[in-house]
Amino acid sequence: MPRSRKKSAPSACVVVKVCWPLQKAAVNGKKLLTKLEWVWGMKYPTPDVAHPLNIVHLRADWRMLFGKGQWLLVPELRDLEALEKLSKTTLANGQPSKDLNKDQDRKEFTYHFLPKETMSEPICRFEEAHNGNSSKNIDGPMVEAQPSAYDVHFFPVDTLPPLKSHVCLRFIVFNCTRQASFDICKMDALISTTRILHSKHRTRWSPAV
Template identity: 30%
Template sequence: MSSGSERSSESSETDSTFAITDVNLPPFNADDEKRVDLATKGLTPVWSFVTEATTDPVVEYVHLLPRNANDSLLCLMCRLECAWGIGPGTLHVDTSANVLPLAADMRKLLDQSWWLLLPEERILNVLEGKTGLSFFQMINEPTYKYTLVPFKDMADMTIHAMPTGSTAESTQLETHNYPFETLPTIVSHVHPCFVVCRAGRIYSQPDSLSFIIGYHSLLEIWRPLFYQSLQIYFAWVEQSVPRNSPFYRLPRTPVKELSVRNGVSEPTGRLDQVGYLDAVRQRKNHQALQKYLKRHSSSGSKISVQAWVESIESQAFARADNPA
């Protein structure tokens, strides 16, 4: 953690070589932060986007794919390695392409799924349908453009930002109101594959109901990009887990407990942990979503959102009910 005035780019160190499958990752330290600062030099200072007006925010370095190595995340990494055509245990979360400097308050809102980044349509078109290639083989550009997309949770908030090309010592902050369409396009070093995974993982989390509900409050211009990002992510995580992977089979007892508690038929044969748990969570969220829509949405919105949710869920339930 550092402040805006402490940011440094005086480092030529290469990206760390620690893989997500190493559960004893060393701390992300000052040298790692300098490496990220070097990668972001001259680009949009996303760390200057704040909800409280200050030109010297506390900066935190956010891993779009997190460093915590729980079983569910390790299984996801295994699938991504298959989808991206890279060797087992070689997906390095400490690469600068996966780390985004953010002001502490914006990082908190990101963790709460109040906003996310979306790539350009042309980038998503390149990624769509591509598996078996490393993410740098899919697309490899010096920088990428992103849009900050807020959910309804931020409707009463403002974002303050430094004008492009300014410094903390020489400028006043510009104020942007929800839905923040006046914010500058974000030019960043982070790779679109990690950005897409961040959006997809939000949907897959146990507490993602607010995220699903928030979908129909997105501006219409953002919905196609968001939906396309989810489709790409789900295509990646549908990849088969290798037979020698520790995640090739689910533990029987936990699965039985989940199936009884949630009314989902217990699967047989091979089934990955991420796919089954996502199916369980999405079914719970879908039931709660229908109650929400019945109370708060018009019939037109209900049909639109229900169709969107079911189009995603049908793939997960098909895998859960008919494992290969």
């Protein structure tokens, strides 16, 4: 069976919903938020789950699967290495590096879609689901859109091209860290079966706090 298929879209709208990589349930309470502020070198009370840099618009089915922890976005290895370098600088001098905030100035990041082994159902990627934006861009307006065609991707979803998003790198890494910690062996297995990811990704998961 091929890992991806292209199909014509029916005459219907694609409903998108808001998703928060830095989820409120994960940072419930001011204690953790205060800790994140210090580690990330941010001013109080900057880390806000409602911040535009923490909002991504997803198709309803993608949003549901994300909420259930069935998949995660993985940053580019070079971005992880750069963040790791800054983190080591922070640990060395005892103060957060001001450069940690530079990811807020970037307009776009590249992320990879990584499904959990429990995600058995295929996913669809619509070509024009975001008002003419590239199908590689995961972001879009919070409105319904009229697609013309879509691709169906099957596990391990390595046929899906890298996705572009404005969402802050630190928020994605925080989400990855929480999800990757569920079982290191399973994370190793997922990365080894996904050709788009480098094996070094596994060594880059450092606690966010």
